[in-house]
Amino acid sequence: MSLEDLKPAVEKLISQKNLDINHRLTEVCDLLQTKVDTYDWVGFYFKNGDKRELILKAFAGEPTDHTIIPFGKGICGQVAESNQNFVVDDVAAQDNYIACSINVKSEVVIPLFVNGENIGQIDIDSHTKQAFSKEDEDFLTWVNDQVSQQLEA
Numbered sequence: 001m002s003l004e005d006l007k008p009a010v011e012k013l014i015s016q017k018n019l020d021i022n023h024r025l026t027e028v029c030d031l032l033q034t035k036v037d038t039y040d041w042v043g044f045y046f047k048n049g050d051k052r053e054l055i056l057k058a059f060a061g062e063p064t065d066h067t068i069i070p071f072g073k074g075i076c077g078q079v080a081e082s083n084q085n086f087v088v089d090d091v092a093a094q095d096n097y098i099a100c101s102i103n104v105k106s107e108v109v110i111p112l113f114v115n116g117e118n119i120g121q122i123d124i125d126s127h128t129k130q131a132f133s134k135e136d137e138d139f140l141t142w143v144n145d146q147v148s149q150q151l152e153a
């Protein structure tokens with residue numbers, strides 16, 4: 001299924017106002033992880049209150065030990081500080097990287113902004129090298145915008 005074709009389903013899942021936001025985020029993770037071949041693990045990390053750390057709020061795929069990540073550590077922790085997308089074509093070439101599984105070959109992390117503030121991120125791991133293109137970045141930025149609208153609402 002193309003990324004564009006997934007947009008209506010993402011919009012539907014994220015706007016289920018009767019469900020709490022973590023439940024809705026988990027459903028979005030499940031959708032992306034099952035429908036996109038190269039998305040092997042999908043998760044949302046959020047800033048943990050006033051602490052300089054991220055906490056995993058929702059995911060689909062293998063459970064990870066890395067449910068809390070300090071700012072600056074790994075790809076996720078770097079994005080918490082840089083406010084920039086981070087595409088890793090080959091995780092083996094990264095020094096500041098936290099391995100969740102030996103099967104992971106590439107990763108993308110896109111910051112999530114609410115009212116202009118970087119409050120979290122979507123993180124996707126792939127078992128395929130160089131799995132993420134500009135199209136994935138644009139799609140995941142769009143996904144984060146949908147989540148942001150729910151958090152602002």
Ligand code: SME
Nearest residue numbers: 064074075076097098100
């Ligand atoms: N690889 C990430 C850690 C999170 S796992 O991918 C689920 C990182 O380097 O920050």
